[in-house]
Amino acid sequence: MDLIDLPAKTREATIMELRDFSRRLVRELGFMRTTLADSDLAPSAVHAIIEIGAAPGISAKDLGNILRLDKSNTSRQVARLEASGLVERRAAKEDARSSDLYLTDAGQKLRKKIDRFATDQVSNALRRMVPADQQALVRSLALYADALAQDNSTKAPPEGGTATRILEGYQPGCVGDIASLHARFYSAHWGFGAFFEKKVATELGGFADALPAPGKALWLYTENGRSLASLAIDGDDEAGVAHLRWFIVDDSLRGSGVGRQLMSQAMKFVDERFSETYLWTFKGLDAARHLYESSGFRLTDELEGAQWGTRVIEQRFSRRSAGTRR
The missing domain is CATH 1.10.10.10 (Winged helix-like DNA-binding domain superfamily/Winged helix DNA-binding domain)
Incomplete structure (x- = not known):
């Protein structure tokens, strides 16, 4: 046939x-x-x-x-x-x-x-619906909803809106705020403990202390002096590869478009400097995965481990830059 x-x-x-x-x-x-x-x-x-x-x-x-x-x-x-x-x-x-x-x-x-x-x-x-169609439906609707949200988030916000609260670079108290957000979220959803919180605080503190630095950037969403969302790019200029790290948004900002605004700024940054960006996350964080995929990331690797104190499946996502190729 x-x-x-x-x-x-x-x-x-x-x-x-x-x-x-x-x-x-x-x-x-x-x-x-x-x-x-x-x-x-x-x-x-x-x-x-x-x-x-x-x-x-x-x-x-x-x-x-x-x-x-x-x-x-x-x-x-x-x-x-x-x-x-x-x-x-x-x-x-x-x-x-x-x-x-x-x-x-x-x-x-x-x-x-x-x-x-x-x-x-x-x-x-x-x-x-058969199970396969159910999963396809969830993924497709999520991507469609994210695309609609992206269109809304690109429109000019009102005076005093979220765009005015996104700051670049280290801000006093941000290391503790972001480590706390990670610790509470991953404790509630994955059972992570003090080891994970210490690792986030130590590595983020070292990263923030080195700023400003070539190929590296940190964006924060702040309210009343507190950081409620973050995203960092830890890039290697010589290799032309960037690592997306410490991306988290407080539950109170769910649906506000803050996460997508942070991602948009980060993708503009990497497209101007790097040929590839990668990140590590955990299987089951579907909302974050939808945002990654709608930003051009694709799943490239999975592995199971228990180094965080509980057994999880880690996932690696990678994205080729839409701008300058190195």
């Missing part, structure tokens, strides 16, 4: 199909209704409940960034949820003039109900 290559679809046809599928998803998931997820709340309010529950103590500003709402709409949304007894404000520890958002007991109860509804909805749909 002869194999015949079907002609590729035009870009316009692909765009129209994606728009059609997006509209169908919006309808099937219930976003066209006045309420969502078997609750009495509008879709935006349901998402606010989910995000506040996922990051207790989140600020109204950060909530608005995640939900893509302006300041006035965010304020009205929070006020309605507060009046309904689902959300409460507490004075921020670092600045009594601002407040953090938390779910009340009633809000927590509603969030669990929403979670059950959404889980059942997705589970029922997945039963109609």
Whole structure:
């Protein structure tokens, strides 16, 4: 039997199909209704409940960034949820003039109900798909969502937005902040202990102490003098190879686009100087993997080890530069 290559679809046809599928998803998931997820709340309010529950103590500003709402709409949304007894404000520890958002007991109860509804909805749909298609769907949707987020993150942020908080180079306290973020995250998800935290603090401290240095750079996202996200490039000019290290984003910034902004600055840096960039990560960090792949990285190696105190599968990703080739 002869194999015949079907002609590729035009870009316009692909765009129209994606728009059609997006509209169908919006309808099937219930976003066209006045309420969502078997609750009495509008879709935006349901998402606010989910995000506040996922990051207790989140600020109204950060909530608005995640939900893509302006300041006035965010304020009205929070006020309605507060009046309904689902959300409460507490004075921020670092600045009594601002407040953090938390779910009340009633809000927590509603969030669990929403979670059950959404889980059942997705589970029922997945039963109609074979496992291989399920995994392909997850990866494809993640890449599509990341691509949409990248477009949003490249638009000029409002005055005082996240772009103004990304600083390059060592900042006082950053070594402790970033080591702490790594220690808490990897302890909670992988069971890593003091050895891992000490290694991060020692190596990052030595790296920061050497800055500025050729082929090396450190970017930090800061709020009120604290570093809440970081990414470093540790490059070798002679070899033309760069090592991406210490990339982490605090949970409170999930969905804000900070991680992608850090990655964008780093990729611009390496494209101007190096032919290849590589990184090491752990299997199972799917959100980070989607960001790496959407930035041009590809999985090149896997190995299993227990040097961190628990058995994990380490993964190496590599990326060829889009700019100058050395």
